[in-house]
Amino acid sequence: MAVSPWNPKYTLTPSIARGLMKIEAARALVEHTPISLAAEAELRNRARVRAAHFSTFIEGNRLTMEQAGQVIADGGVQISGRERDVAEVRNYWNALLRVEEWAEKIKPLTEELIKKLHALVEYGLRAAPTPYRDGQNAIRNNSSGALIYLPPESGNVPDLSMLSPRDRSFHERQGRNLRRTLIENGGVMPVGLLRWCLEYAKSPRTPPGGIFSAVKMKFAAEAKTSLPNSVEKVYSFRNEFIAHQEKDLLDPEQARKALKDWIGSLEENFAVSENTPQAEGA
Numbered sequence: 581m582a583v584s585p586w587n588p589k590y591t592l593t594p595s596i597a598r599g600l601m602k603i604e605a606a607r608a609l610v611e612h613t614p615i616s617l618a619a620e621a622e623l624r625n626r627a628r629v630r631a632a633h634f635s636t637f638i639e640g641n642r643l644t645m646e647q648a649g650q651v652i653a654d655g656g657v658q659i660s661g662r663e664r665d666v667a668e669v670r671n672y673w674n675a676l677l678r679v680e681e682w683a684e685k686i687k688p689l690t691e692e693l694i695k696k697l698h699a700l701v702e703y704g705l706r707a708a709p710t711p712y713r714d715g716q717n718a719i720r721n722n723s724s725g726a727l728i729y730l731p732p733e734s735g736n737v738p739d740l741s742m743l744s745p746r747d748r749s750f751h752e753r754q755g756r757n758l759r760r761t762l763i764e765n766g767g768v769m770p771v772g773l774l775r776w777c778l779e780y781a782k783s784p785r786t787p788p789g790g791i792f793s794a795v796k797m798k799f800a801a802e803a804k805t806s807l808p809n810s811v812e813k814v815y816s817f818r819n820e821f822i823a824h825q826e827k828d829l830l831d832p833e834q835a836r837k838a839l840k841d842w843i844g845s846l847e848e849n850f851a852v853s854e855n856t857p858q859a860e861g862a
Contacts, residue, residue, distance in 0.1 A: 632673045640721065641665045667704070675700035691741075738790030751792060754780075758791055774849075775815050778808040810845040817841070 615623075633641075633648040643651070643665045651657045651666045652673050659666055675697055687693065695709035702710060712734070719729040738755070740748045754776060761767025780792070781799035802808075817838045821829045829835055 628673070628676055632669055632676060636665075636668050636672050639668075639719070641668055643669055671701050671704050674705055732790070736790050738788040738792050740788055743788060751788060755791065758795075771811065771815055771818065775808070775811050778803045778811060782808070805848075807845075807848050810841065810848050813838075813841045814845045 629649050629652055630645070632652060633643070633645050636643070636648075642662060643659070647659060647662075648669050651659070651669055655670070657666075678700055679697065682693065692709060695711065699707035699710045714734050716733050717731055718727060719731075720727055738751065740751055743751065757767065757773055757776075761770055761773050767773060777795050777799045780787075781796055781803040787793040787796045820826050821838075
């Protein structure tokens with residue numbers, strides 16, 4: 581099916597033209613205005629200070645922007661009652677500078693480098709690389725102690741490091757799709773994700789843990805029913821005639837059958853979900 585070119589409808593008024601000219605003049609001014617080395621260094625320094633402040637602030641650090649700048653500029657500055665916050669900002673600052681050094685040297689990103697970076701942030705310049713956390717972690721409000729975020733336990737995080745590059749790429753791609761669809765509610769093609777979950781449950785592939793083991797377990801029973809075949813019909817029709825429009829749908833009978841298949845798949849999905857035991861608290 582031919583796609584018509586996009587022809588936006590608009591009127592170039594004198595007001596719009598003047599606005600565009602002002603924008604172009606401002607852009608040219610910025611592009612051709614030389615910045616001294618001192619000014620560039622100052623801009624970089626301000627950006628680093630803001631990064632150090634806001635990155636620690638969202639984790640509960642109580643220093644203001646001005647205080648963060650002071651403790652970074654002068655290693656002797658101390659703030660009574662905020663000793664931990666001062667150390668946190670300074671450690672982050674030093675880690676930020678070290679990351680820039682590593683980037684300039686094009687150092688490869690290794691597990692050892694990640695552990696060293698974590699040690700810099702947590703304990704300072706002289707700290708040895710820290711091991712991975714093996715227990716539960718929680719982010720709480722520093723003042724009230726209220727729970728802000730409870731990440732999954734380490735045992736529930738899939739270990740992709742032992743997989744081949746091809747398998748690792750496969751699981752990373754599907755993991756992103758699961759996150760976008762289930763957590764961010766922004767999945768591009770939920771029916772495609774459902775199809776993948778059913779196929780993954782049927783495959784002899786050993787999951788690396790975490791969400792992939794959950795998919796394998798939760799869809800094991802459904803994968804043995806006629807649901808995979810129903811979903812496949814919907815998926816194929818969608819791709820061929822709707823999403824990618826590889827063919828023109830001109831046969832009314834074919835359209836009628838596809839609609840019946842679509843409705844049948846929805847009914848089967850609802851039936852399966854109603855018969856699936858829900859986890860406690862769901």
